[in-house]
Amino acid sequence: MIMKILVPVKRVVDYNVKIKVKNDNTGVDLENTKMSMNPFDEIAVEEAVRLKEKKICDEIIAISIGSAKSEETLRTALAIGADKGILIETEEEVQPLEVAKILKEIIQKNNPDLVLMGKQAIDDDSNQTGQMLAALLGWPQGTFTSKLEINGKKINVTREIDGGLETLGMELPAIVTTDLRLNEPRYASLPNIMKAKQKPIEKTTPGDLNIEIKQRLKTLKVTEPPKKEAGIKVDSVQELISKLHEKEKVI
Amino acid sequence: MGVLVLIEHDNQNVKGSSLNTITAAKQIDKSVHAIVLGENCSKVADKISKCEGVEEVFFVDNNIYKYHIAENIAPLIVELASKYSHILAPASTFGKNIMPRIAALLDVAQISDIVSVESSDTFIRPIYAGNANLKLQSTDSKKIITVRTTNFVATKTDGGNAKITKIDKKEDVGLSKFVKNELNKSDRPELTAAGIIISGGRGMESGKNFNLLEEIADKLKAAVGASRAAVDAGFVPNDYQVGQTGKVVAPELYIAVGISGAIQHLAGMKDSKIIVAINKDEDAPIFQVADYGIVGDLFKILPELSKELDKIKS
Numbered sequence: 001m002i003m004k005i006l007v008p009v010k011r012v013v014d015y016n017v018k019i020k021v022k023n024d025n026t027g028v029d030l031e032n033t034k035m036s037m038n039p040f041d042e043i044a045v046e047e048a049v050r051l052k053e054k055k056i057c058d059e060i061i062a063i064s065i066g067s068a069k070s071e072e073t074l075r076t077a078l079a080i081g082a083d084k085g086i087l088i089e090t091e092e093e094v095q096p097l098e099v100a101k102i103l104k105e106i107i108q109k110n111n112p113d114l115v116l117m118g119k120q121a122i123d124d125d126s127n128q129t130g131q132m133l134a135a136l137l138g139w140p141q142g143t144f145t146s147k148l149e150i151n152g153k154k155i156n157v158t159r160e161i162d163g164g165l166e167t168l169g170m171e172l173p174a175i176v177t178t179d180l181r182l183n184e185p186r187y188a189s190l191p192n193i194m195k196a197k198q199k200p201i202e203k204t205t206p207g208d209l210n211i212e213i214k215q216r217l218k219t220l221k222v223t224e225p226p227k228k229e230a231g232i233k234v235d236s237v238q239e240l241i242s243k244l245h246e247k248e249k250v251i
Numbered sequence: 252m253g254v255l256v257l258i259e260h261d262n263q264n265v266k267g268s269s270l271n272t273i274t275a276a277k278q279i280d281k282s283v284h285a286i287v288l289g290e291n292c293s294k295v296a297d298k299i300s301k302c303e304g305v306e307e308v309f310f311v312d313n314n315i316y317k318y319h320i321a322e323n324i325a326p327l328i329v330e331l332a333s334k335y336s337h338i339l340a341p342a343s344t345f346g347k348n349i350m351p352r353i354a355a356l357l358d359v360a361q362i363s364d365i366v367s368v369e370s371s372d373t374f375i376r377p378i379y380a381g382n383a384n385l386k387l388q389s390t391d392s393k394k395i396i397t398v399r400t401t402n403f404v405a406t407k408t409d410g411g412n413a414k415i416t417k418i419d420k421k422e423d424v425g426l427s428k429f430v431k432n433e434l435n436k437s438d439r440p441e442l443t444a445a446g447i448i449i450s451g452g453r454g455m456e457s458g459k460n461f462n463l464l465e466e467i468a469d470k471l472k473a474a475v476g477a478s479r480a481a482v483d484a485g486f487v488p489n490d491y492q493v494g495q496t497g498k499v500v501a502p503e504l505y506i507a508v509g510i511s512g513a514i515q516h517l518a519g520m521k522d523s524k525i526i527v528a529i530n531k532d533e534d535a536p537i538f539q540v541a542d543y544g545i546v547g548d549l550f551k552i553l554p555e556l557s558k559e560l561d562k563i564k565s
Contacts, residue, residue, distance in 0.1 A: 019379045126363045131351035140426035143348050160489045161344040167430040216360035221386040231542035237555040250504040
């Protein structure tokens with residue numbers, strides 16, 4: 001079976017950036033901040049491209065929901081090896097359940113066999129969308145995946161769980177969310193970055209899909225966590241032990 | 252309306268995370284029920300029935316729930332959901348896997364990883380790897396919540412006398428099936444339950460060198476953790492990982508060895524009571540959160556630390 005894969009990708013603050021909370025506590029200041037593709041989504045794109053290289057897949061569609069700038073994130077996915085992009089343009093904050101509803105609409109139009117997506121985005125750290133999408137579609141879900149084996153319509157998903165690893169068997173179509181150890185994403189080569197500029201991106205909006213964006217979770221206040229006071233440097237192991245033993249009484 | 256708590260367990264023992272989650276539930280509403288799904292897990296249901304503050308325990312004993320397959324559990328919880336205003340689970344891989352599936356079937360949002368209950372509809376949760384705290388209000392009629400267990404104390408496991416109600420239910424939706432698992436066996440405490448944790452980073456240079464940490468861990472009855480860099484480098488398995496994408500811990504004492512202190516690692520351990528950093532780079536960001544730091548070669552410091560611990564023990 002040759003399959004079609006859909007990969008949702010999110011434009012988020014780069015993982016190396018230390019963010020600042022806005023002075024009026026309404027959110028996080030992202031002006032002039034370096035933005036990148038969510039690292040877990042990059043792993044998802046990489047996995048899809050590897051399946052295409054193995055001729056298990058013949059088409060990869062990347063999809064992003066967000067401002068017009070999310071087109072950059074789609075171009076990155078196209079440069080890694082996706083074939084076409086879909087941009088669902090909106091300036092509003094879209095929360096996981098509505099993201100899942102939008103993706104469901106797109107899936108029903110495009111009929112992918114597999115959706116590969118990041119287990120969480122590193123901005124809101126929700127870790128929900130894949131599971132919600134699987135529920136809405138009535139599909140199986142393989143979450144936090146570190147190994148994906150495909151055998152025709154049957155797949156085995158090895159998951160990173162708290163005590164170790166767990167393997168589940170399921171049939172396509174399915175939702176698979178990626179964990180860190182699934183693969184190491186490649187860097188897009190310059191020729192591929194150039195080629196990506198020619199690949200098609202289809203644009204639409206949540207309204208076109210009849211999805212109403214609701215702020216089910218209202219932001220009341222965003223604050224910085226209390227700062228910890230810098231501690232002291234000790235010169236020797238003996239001094240450390242005496243502090244921990246006699247002063248702090250933690251050992 | 253009350254709160255329903257999904258109990259995490261391994262069919263034999265209750266996971267500590269469930270006890271913290273019950274505490275969070277009690278802060279939301281006086282009426283707390285719990286549900287135990289599994290196979291041959293009556294011991295777990297008995298134990299939960301004795302937890303302080305739990306009024307009723309639902310107990311579903313069937314092979315199809317043994318491995319907590321989300322696709323099978325979610326519809327059953329949805330059937331029970333009409334009686335509850337809130338449904339809670341720990342924000343472990345157990346809860347994170349199942350709860351969004353339940354939320355979507357109920358057409359409500361999920362509130363992930365709460366660290367504080369402000370009122371029945373207002374909660375605080377960390378975002379951006381814990382670099383910001385979001386206070387939010389849920390406008391949905393039903394709240395599906397996962398709980399960051401390190402921010403809530405464990406409920407007492409005695410004093411309760413809840414009614415146990417057995418539900419005979421078997422609905423294998425047939426979407427996923429368990430194939431196998433490889434659980435790491437260790438005599439050391441689990442990371443999320445340990446009072447002391449010693450973690451290694453890329454500075455450990457190899458997986459073999461984690462022996463140095465294990466030796467100290469055994470003397471301190473500590474758990475061994477790792478940074479994402481150490482996991483990425485293949486030194487240790489992923490379930491050692493402490494950080495934004497791994498486990499969140501808050502022990503009495505956290506010893507970070509050869510860990511530079513990337514944002515994503517700090518997200519997983521900065522709430523520890525006392526933090527000790529051992530690193531050869533005096534500018535490493537880990538020292539900014541450490542209560543005590545030693546700048547130096549960990550391969551000299553760790554054996555010395557091990558010897559000094561013997562002294563205070565004797």
